[in-house]
Amino acid sequence: MMSIGTLSKQSGVHIETIRYYERAGVLPKARRAPNGRRIYGNEDAGRLAFIRHARELGFELVSVRALLALQEKPELSCKAASDLASAQLSAVESRLSRLTVLRDELRRMVRACKNGRVVDCRVIDALTNMR
Amino acid sequence: MMSIGTLSKQSGVHIETIRYYERAGVLPKARRAPNGRRIYGNEDAGRLAFIRHARELGFELVSVRALLALQEKPELSCKAASDLASAQLSAVESRLSRLTVLRDELRRMVRACKNGRVVDCRVIDALTNMR
DNA sequence: CATACATCCTGTAGAAACTACAGAAACAGG
DNA sequence: CCTGTTTCTGTAGTTTCTACAGGATGTATG
Numbered sequence: 001m002m003s004i005g006t007l008s009k010q011s012g013v014h015i016e017t018i019r020y021y022e023r024a025g026v027l028p029k030a031r032r033a034p035n036g037r038r039i040y041g042n043e044d045a046g047r048l049a050f051i052r053h054a055r056e057l058g059f060e061l062v063s064v065r066a067l068l069a070l071q072e073k074p075e076l077s078c079k080a081a082s083d084l085a086s087a088q089l090s091a092v093e094s095r096l097s098r099l100t101v102l103r104d105e106l107r108r109m110v111r112a113c114k115n116g117r118v119v120d121c122r123v124i125d126a127l128t129n130m131r
Numbered sequence: 132m133m134s135i136g137t138l139s140k141q142s143g144v145h146i147e148t149i150r151y152y153e154r155a156g157v158l159p160k161a162r163r164a165p166n167g168r169r170i171y172g173n174e175d176a177g178r179l180a181f182i183r184h185a186r187e188l189g190f191e192l193v194s195v196r197a198l199l200a201l202q203e204k205p206e207l208s209c210k211a212a213s214d215l216a217s218a219q220l221s222a223v224e225s226r227l228s229r230l231t232v233l234r235d236e237l238r239r240m241v242r243a244c245k246n247g248r249v250v251d252c253r254v255i256d257a258l259t260n261m262r
Numbered sequence: 263c264a265t266a267c268a269t270c271c272t273g274t275a276g277a278a279a280c281t282a283c284a285g286a287a288a289c290a291g292g
Numbered sequence: 293c294c295t296g297t298t299t300c301t302g303t304a305g306t307t308t309c310t311a312c313a314g315g316a317t318g319t320a321t322g
Binding site: 168 | 300
Binding site: 054125 | 240244
């Protein structure tokens with residue numbers, strides 16, 4: 001059990017953002033102490049961390065909601081859950097392959113420089129013709 | 132040489148977004164035809180595609196500018212370029228490892244379902260305690 | 263226990279990155 | 293030439309935060 005300030009410090013997410021996520025419906029309405037202040041538990045902290053990860057990985061809140069639905073709807077049929085997961089999976093795999101290409105190009109540049117060579121950057125070319 | 136409409140169709144990026152990128156300084160000021168309309172070449176198309184990839188991979192326009200600077204500043208010293216690349220590289224690697232974890236969890240769910248088993252989703256747990 | 267300072271509340275306003283539309287000018291086909 | 297499409301600039305809306313403002317409540321200290 002913790003205050004919004006503690007959760008904010010622990011997670012590195014601004015207090016305002018936490019309240020915004022509640023308004024936006026990706027965090028559940030927080031329990032309130034008798035004095036009206038929000039109270040959070042560890043599940044909330046986990047959920048919040050997940051939202052931040054997903055956002056940093058380029059998913060918008062709509063997709064975050066879809067991913068969270070997988071977790072929170074045990075009444076979903078196996079097929080429905082799998083369809084949802086599959087859709088997110090292809091988005092993830094596409095990002096993975098493009099990130100890998102980008103990583104390789106950046107690595108190549110850093111390595112070449114270590115060896116004292118000046119090398120021109122091809123990040124654009126590297127990602128051309130990718131989905 | 133093509134119009135903004137053609138570039139938009141070819142790239143799948145809205146005309147308004149292309150103009151916005153010019154205003155924001157991630158696309159250079161477009162050459163103009165005598166009648167005032169914008170004209171684009173293939174380098175512009177490549178650069179635009181790169182911006183879209185980077186944005187979808189979770190980089191903000193500030194970082195996109197940093198990545199593009201690598202490409203477009205051959206006067207940068209080897210060390211400066213390598214520092215820039217290194218900074219972006221760690222961001223990329225962090226995203227890569229988290230995406231991999233997320234992919235594995237989604238795969239696990241889809242596979243379990245194929246085998247007829249209902250399985251609960253652990254996307255949140257999977258990403259807990261990751262940078 | 264009073265005063266001080268931090269923390270929380272709601273609500274509104276601003277920033278970043280788009281997206282949509284309005285009104286005018288230019289172009290292109292029949 | 294008339295009609296419909298494209299482009300122009302400019303402004304306003306949307307999403308996802310972020311930053312106050314003004315007020316209530318909590319906590320620590322002399």
